[in-house]
Amino acid sequence: MSRSPILRINNLSYAYEDKHVLENIDLEIYPGNFVGLVGPNGSGKTTLIKIILGLLPHKQGTVDLFHTPIHKFKDWNRIGFVSQKANSFNSEFPATVYEVVSMGLTAKVGYFRFFNKQHARKIKKAIDTVGMTDYINQNVGNLSGGQQQRVFIARAIVSEPDFLILDEPTVGVDAENVQRFYEMLRDLNKTKGMTLLLVTHDTGTMTSYATDIACLNKHIHFHGDSHTFTQMDQEDYSKMYGHDVHVVKHDH
Amino acid sequence: MISSFFQYEFLQNAFITAVLVGFIAPLLGTFVVVRRLSLIADALSHVTLSGIAFGLMLDKKLGGFVISPFYTGMGFSVLGSIFIEQLRGVYKSYQELAIPIILSGGVGLSVIFISLADGFNTDLFSYLFGSVSAVSRQDLWMILVVSLVVTVLVIVFYKELFMLSFDEEHAVTSGIHAKRIHFLFIVLTALVIAASIRIVGVLLVSALMTLPVAASIRIAKGFKQTILYSIIFGEFSVMTGIITGYYFEIPPGGTIVVTAIIILLITLAFKKIKHLSRLQKVTT
Numbered sequence: 293m294s295r296s297p298i299l300r301i302n303n304l305s306y307a308y309e310d311k312h313v314l315e316n317i318d319l320e321i322y323p324g325n326f327v328g329l330v331g332p333n334g335s336g337k338t339t340l341i342k343i344i345l346g347l348l349p350h351k352q353g354t355v356d357l358f359h360t361p362i363h364k365f366k367d368w369n370r371i372g373f374v375s376q377k378a379n380s381f382n383s384e385f386p387a388t389v390y391e392v393v394s395m396g397l398t399a400k401v402g403y404f405r406f407f408n409k410q411h412a413r414k415i416k417k418a419i420d421t422v423g424m425t426d427y428i429n430q431n432v433g434n435l436s437g438g439q440q441q442r443v444f445i446a447r448a449i450v451s452e453p454d455f456l457i458l459d460e461p462t463v464g465v466d467a468e469n470v471q472r473f474y475e476m477l478r479d480l481n482k483t484k485g486m487t488l489l490l491v492t493h494d495t496g497t498m499t500s501y502a503t504d505i506a507c508l509n510k511h512i513h514f515h516g517d518s519h520t521f522t523q524m525d526q527e528d529y530s531k532m533y534g535h536d537v538h539v540v541k542h543d544h
Numbered sequence: 545m546i547s548s549f550f551q552y553e554f555l556q557n558a559f560i561t562a563v564l565v566g567f568i569a570p571l572l573g574t575f576v577v578v579r580r581l582s583l584i585a586d587a588l589s590h591v592t593l594s595g596i597a598f599g600l601m602l603d604k605k606l607g608g609f610v611i612s613p614f615y616t617g618m619g620f621s622v623l624g625s626i627f628i629e630q631l632r633g634v635y636k637s638y639q640e641l642a643i644p645i646i647l648s649g650g651v652g653l654s655v656i657f658i659s660l661a662d663g664f665n666t667d668l669f670s671y672l673f674g675s676v677s678a679v680s681r682q683d684l685w686m687i688l689v690v691s692l693v694v695t696v697l698v699i700v701f702y703k704e705l706f707m708l709s710f711d712e713e714h715a716v717t718s719g720i721h722a723k724r725i726h727f728l729f730i731v732l733t734a735l736v737i738a739a740s741i742r743i744v745g746v747l748l749v750s751a752l753m754t755l756p757v758a759a760s761i762r763i764a765k766g767f768k769q770t771i772l773y774s775i776i777f778g779e780f781s782v783m784t785g786i787i788t789g790y791y792f793e794i795p796p797g798g799t800i801v802v803t804a805i806i807i808l809l810i811t812l813a814f815k816k817i818k819h820l821s822r823l824q825k826v827t828t
Contacts, residue, residue: 345717347717368717368718368719373717375713381710381711384761385578385710386578386764386765386766386767386769386770387706387710387766388765388766390766391706391766391767391768395703395706395711395714395715396718398703398706398720399719399720403701403704404700430765447714
């Protein structure tokens with residue numbers, strides 16, 4: 293690929309006191325990629341995401357976002373983030389879908405300024421993109437887990453980020469909706485050209501949607517296109533996960 | 545009452561103050577409730593009481609009108625709110641611990657000051673349960689200023705306050721100054737409590753901030769609607785309190801709270817009936 297990467301991680305290592313969580317990580321993500329970052333529980337996925345989001349300062353290695361070292365990066369508007377915790381919010385909080393999505397613009401609009409008609413249009417468009425227009429005036433607490441997750445995606449994309457990071461977004465979403473959820477992500481990636489980094493421990497469904505896969509377990513064990521990944525055999529997976537695993541493949 | 549309203553200044557003071565308090569208490573109360581800080585209102589109202597007791601004591605000891613207990617109450621309330629924030633920072637995993645510390649501190653100081661001021665008197669009674677007759681024109685002006693300041697600041701910082709209430713982590717990662725906004729919020733809460741005490745009284749002020757919201761949250765769609773219904777319920781309760789207080793010569797605080805509870809029960813019943821009728825529709 294000739295274009296320069298949105299995210300470039302070079303030789304990154306990280307340890308919590310004596311416990312090494314990440315070792316010599318190299319990872320590049322290019323514009324238009326839909327990268328699935330997979331790995332078992334405790335493989336350092338969330339730590340890596342925290343470092344990429346600038347929430348956790350690292351000592352070894354380099355992390356560049358849009359060609360800027362992470363500690364100097366200021367342009368957070370270009371990055372959208374859907375956290376694992378997003379669907380564990382207070383479900384009795386009285387906020388409509390519209391109100392929740394509007395929060396994605398709060399920081400961008402800035403202090404002492406109010407939402408205007410243009411912002412309202414953007415909010416409605418983001419809600420439409422995730423297919424939630426019918427629920428625009430419903431309280432989010434009354435929606436299903438899958439619908440709530442769509443609302444949080446809308447909140448993350450309303451500021452039109454170039455790079456969207458999702459940390460285990462399908463936890464607590466039923467199987468049928470997981471499929472629809474991935475279809476929506478593929479749409480965002482293909483039609484809007486949004487670069488996606490999706491973190492999950494579920495390799496099954498995701499491989500048929502992502503363009504690239506990176507496998508993490510302290511080290512990056514595999515990074516390549518998703519087709520090659522699905523061709524790997526049982527032994528490779530087991531080596532990667534450090535124990536026997538059963539991989540469910542979804543062929544389309 | 546209408547002819548008396550034009551005749552008596554005290555009634556005008558009480559009535560206008562009630563309208564203002566019925567607006568700002570549920571307005572701020574909505575944020576207080578959704579942030580699960582209802583008990584902080586209670587703690588702050590007791591700190592306000594200690595401030596009022598301090599003012600009454602000064603009045604007694606120094607003789608004459610030095611400074612209105614209403615102002616010392618407001619000062620203590622704001623200081624108390626800042627102290628609560630400090631304590632919440634100290635006990636990060638036990639943030640609710642700040643509440644009993646401040647509450648008991650407030651009551652303790654109140655007891656000392658009240659005793660030094662030679663015990664209970666009618667003035668203190670009116671601060672505890674609210675009063676129709678005790679609001680002076682000067683108090684009214686102060687409450688008007690507080691109401692304006694609070695309303696303007698809530699409008700200006702609405703989107704940040706809302707975001708912080710919904711999801712603090714998200715607010716911080718998107719670059720909102722959570723600490724500063726929270727500080728603003730807690731000081732505004734302290735001001736609202738001090739301003740409301742004239743009408744509802746120390747012991748019941750937190751009820752005026754939370755009960756209308758508790759009713760509203762059951763039936764409203766969205767946050768703005770929750771605020772709107774809370775204010776409507778708050779105004780209705782306060783008006784009922786003032787009118788009955790005037791006719792039956794009882795402190796308005798009690799009636800305000802009882803009215804708010806009745807509204808709450810009605811909304812709960814309404815919700816239940818709606819739910820049952822929907823079930824019936826499904827089964828038939």
